[in-house]
Amino acid sequence: MIVKLFCPKCAYEKTKGFDGHASLDVPVPLTRLSDSGEYEVKCGKGHESSVILDNVKFELLFEMGLNAIVDGYPREAVSSFASALERFYEFYWRVVMNHQGISKDAIDSSWKTLSKMSERQVGAYVTAATLLTKKSPTLLNTNKEVPFRNKVIHNGYVPTTEEAISFGNVIMLLINNDIEKLRELAATVLDLTYKEQSPHDYDELEDDGDESIIRGCVNILTAVDVRHPPKGNDRRVGGVEEQFNRIRKEREPTRMQMLSAEEMKKRFPDRKLLEMENEP
Ligand SMILES: [Zn+2]
Known part of the structure; x- marks a missing residue:
């Protein structure tokens, strides 16, 4: 199973002075699942930072099972x-x-x-x-x-x-x-x-003013999902077999959409797609 990560520093730069919405290409880096949930990311611009995967273990293990069938x-x-x-x-x-x-x-x-x-x-x-x-x-x-x-x-x-x-x-x-x-x-x-x-430390200070230690945080949507259960026309709705197309789709390059907390509430009142730890 592969996790899609992003460079939190590039993301942070994109969100400077934004109107609540920005997007970022996520061609790489992709990485294999790590046990600790913490990933070191080095992007094309040479930024080095870390991204925390905000999911609990059983959500990821089930997702790994689905990926194993696809593979x-x-x-x-x-x-x-x-x-x-x-x-x-x-x-x-x-x-x-x-x-x-x-x-x-x-x-x-x-x-x-x-x-x-x-x-x-x-x-x-x-x-x-x-x-x-x-x-x-x-x-x-x-x-x-x-x-x-x-x-x-x-x-x-x-x-x-x-x-x-x-x-x-x-x-x-x-x-x-x-x-x-x-x-x-x-x-x-x-x-x-x-x-x-979750490996994400919710007690950690939100912003200590030091841009050099920006940390990213990403929650991936999974087939068994505590916080964002699939519903409506979500691609995760259905049983095991229904997940395979979604998983293949998720392996393609994407653009990450970044929304301010306010914009997020407006567009997805009951769902959180991505959190940036250091929001401007
Ligand atoms: Zn970068």
């Missing part, structure tokens, strides 16, 4: 989808803990005891979901998806593309239904948890 690697797709679900369980558990008013330190230290064993994490998720929704959650089918996943991950089974798509669809549905529930029952802490778990 012809169904086995890697299954592995990424399975990891997306595991990281989603953690995210869900953290939302519910926040909802209960538990301190960040206690949440982090409890997670440590769960983090090395996936069965414990499923248990934590089941408990959290039951607590929040008063119902038993839907899990992967122990006669179908669980043995399939194990066969792929532990026994080296090479699935067909159709099997990978069908596994991805099951996981996509589980995650999206749960995010929907979280939006309904715990919207405020959902946002708070997202900010805690």
Whole structure:
């Protein structure tokens, strides 16, 4: 999977004295996904800066699974989808803990005891979901998806593309239904948890007046998306197969549209496409 980045310094120059809207070519740099979410960018003009990817892990892992299918690697797709679900369980558990008013330190230290064993994490998720929704959650089918996943991950089974798509669809549905529930029952802490778990440091000072350390921040829109769920004629609407054209399209060179916060609100009242950390 490739992430489209931009040069925050060029972007910053473009926005000097702008009327709320400017655009910037994004031919390169493109980069591979990094675990930390931080990217060093060097543009054609020789600017060096960093861009932070403001997404949570499971959104990106699911997107990696989709990309793997597009590229012809169904086995890697299954592995990424399975990891997306595991990281989603953690995210869900953290939302519910926040909802209960538990301190960040206690949440982090409890997670440590769960983090090395996936069965414990499923248990934590089941408990959290039951607590929040008063119902038993839907899990992967122990006669179908669980043995399939194990066969792929532990026994080296090479699935067909159709099997990978069908596994991805099951996981996509589980995650999206749960995010929907979280939006309904715990919207405020959902946002708070997202900010805690994203590599973007929301506590960092907005502008310290030093142009040499302009940092960019980009949120990519994903098939499973906490903050910007696909709706209407969004290209992300639909199941796994519906994402493939979008992904191919996203790999083409683009122009990045930059909007001031005000202009952004006007055009996309319920959606944030891109944030510049240092807005003029
Ligand atoms: Zn530049």
